[in-house]
Amino acid sequence: MEKQLNNNIQNIEVPGTRQFSNKVDQYPDSVDLTLGQSGFDTPEPIRKAMVDAINNNKLRYTHNRGLLELRQVISDYIFDRFNVRYSPEEEIVVMTGGSEAIDNILRTILNPGDEVILPAPSYLGYEPIIKLCGAKVVYVDTTKTDLVPTADSIKEKITDKTKAVLFNYPTNPTGTSLSYENIKEIVEVLKDKDIFIVTDEIYSDNVYEGKHHSFMEFEEIRNKLFVVNGLSKSHAMTGARIGYILSTPELSDLVNTVHLYNTICASTPSQYGAIAAFRDVPKEDLEAMNDAYKTRRDYLFDRLTGMGLPVEKPTGAFYIFPDISEYSNDSFQFCLDLIEQEQLAVVPGASFSPYGEGHIRLSFAATMEELVEACNRLENFLKNYKK
Ligand SMILES: Cc1ncc(COP(=O)(O)O)c(C=O)c1O
Numbered sequence: 001m002e003k004q005l006n007n008n009i010q011n012i013e014v015p016g017t018r019q020f021s022n023k024v025d026q027y028p029d030s031v032d033l034t035l036g037q038s039g040f041d042t043p044e045p046i047r048k049a050m051v052d053a054i055n056n057n058k059l060r061y062t063h064n065r066g067l068l069e070l071r072q073v074i075s076d077y078i079f080d081r082f083n084v085r086y087s088p089e090e091e092i093v094v095m096t097g098g099s100e101a102i103d104n105i106l107r108t109i110l111n112p113g114d115e116v117i118l119p120a121p122s123y124l125g126y127e128p129i130i131k132l133c134g135a136k137v138v139y140v141d142t143t144k145t146d147l148v149p150t151a152d153s154i155k156e157k158i159t160d161k162t163k164a165v166l167f168n169y170p171t172n173p174t175g176t177s178l179s180y181e182n183i184k185e186i187v188e189v190l191k192d193k194d195i196f197i198v199t200d201e202i203y204s205d206n207v208y209e210g211k212h213h214s215f216m217e218f219e220e221i222r223n224k225l226f227v228v229n230g231l232s233k234s235h236a237m238t239g240a241r242i243g244y245i246l247s248t249p250e251l252s253d254l255v256n257t258v259h260l261y262n263t264i265c266a267s268t269p270s271q272y273g274a275i276a277a278f279r280d281v282p283k284e285d286l287e288a289m290n291d292a293y294k295t296r297r298d299y300l301f302d303r304l305t306g307m308g309l310p311v312e313k314p315t316g317a318f319y320i321f322p323d324i325s326e327y328s329n330d331s332f333q334f335c336l337d338l339i340e341q342e343q344l345a346v347v348p349g350a351s352f353s354p355y356g357e358g359h360i361r362l363s364f365a366a367t368m369e370e371l372v373e374a375c376n377r378l379e380n381f382l383k384n385y386k387k
Pocket residue numbers: 036096097098099100123125168172200202230231232238241242243
């Protein structure tokens with residue numbers, strides 16, 4: 001039956017994060033730093049709103065774009081945060097996670113043969129979708145520019161086939177971010193071109209240094225901008241599966257059409273949970289979670305540098321991306337050996353494009369106890385690991 005399959009599926013693999021997190025079950029004493037999900041419980045007001053929704057029989061479909069009440073609180077949140085207004089009626093669509101948002105946007109804009117410029121190392125959820133659309137990924141190597149894409153490095157990659165540039169910051173897997181100046185220079189390059197800008201800012205509330213700036217702040221590109229965001233990371237609710245897109249009325253209508261054939265609407269109880277996330281979770285509780293992530297980041301950074309591994313200090317997201325090239329240029333094998341010898345699961349850098357090779361990704365969304373144990377195991381492993 002193989003020849004009956006879609007040609008593009010042959011090029012798709014199970015992501016490195018899952019390959020290693022799925023292995024964890026085979027090792028009873030394992031420590032798992034593979035997935036970007038919070039070790040904290042989902043805040044109580046969110047859980048209560050979801051349970052109440054179920055008990056009140058809020059289990060029917062909602063509007064395809066999501067509950068208007070939820071779109072309204074998203075719109076207010078965006079306005080408070082970035083001083084930009086997106087209309088709840090026309091410019092917001094609630095999705096089943098940022099993942100569905102990415103899929104729907106890419107399927108809305110891509111034709112076979114199109115090129116998508118992607119700064120790398122990059123989140124592993126983009127390339128497979130681009131390939132499934134028959135389009136091509138054109139990487140921008142950020143390893144020479146402090147792990148952030150520059151305006152020049154993007155400009156160099158633009159061709160007649162470029163359909164979109166896809167940004168993600170704070171970045172999974174490196175934890176680096178774009179400064180206001182950075183974004184401004186990129187906007188200058190793209191503003192007069194027939195190229196979409198897709199920006200995945202799902203970690204915009206998980207920032208430990210400075211302030212997060214969004215592409216939304218630049219009115220001159222609003223007509224070509226798709227913003228992806230969601231609550232999985234900011235509110236420790238990965239399993240509720242709530243994300244959203246912001247775009248123009250015309251573009252969001254098209255994405256909404258793809259979305260409604262895809263899932264009809266996001267889960268209704270989860271949408272009620274999301275309203276509570278914006279409305280009822282005290283800001284201090286979210287700050288306390290971020291403070292804890294920051295403490296964990298500092299701990300991991302100190303331990304990794306103490307082991308002699310070169311590493312950039314992340315300014316956001318949940319990940320740290322040390323350079324292990326002194327020990328191995330095959331990060332996949334390194335991670336296999338690490339889980340087999342020390343029962344420590346981390347993700348090979350090569351999962352995040354060829355530009356991630358020679359690195360591993362550790363998530364610091366785990367608990368402090370797990371991080372201490374993980375560092376002890378990694379240190380022990382490196383003592384005897386030879387290239
Ligand atoms: C950069 C990035 N975008 C999107 C997602 C998907 O998030 P979700 O579908 O849970 O909203 C993730 C998850 O790890 C991510 O790291």
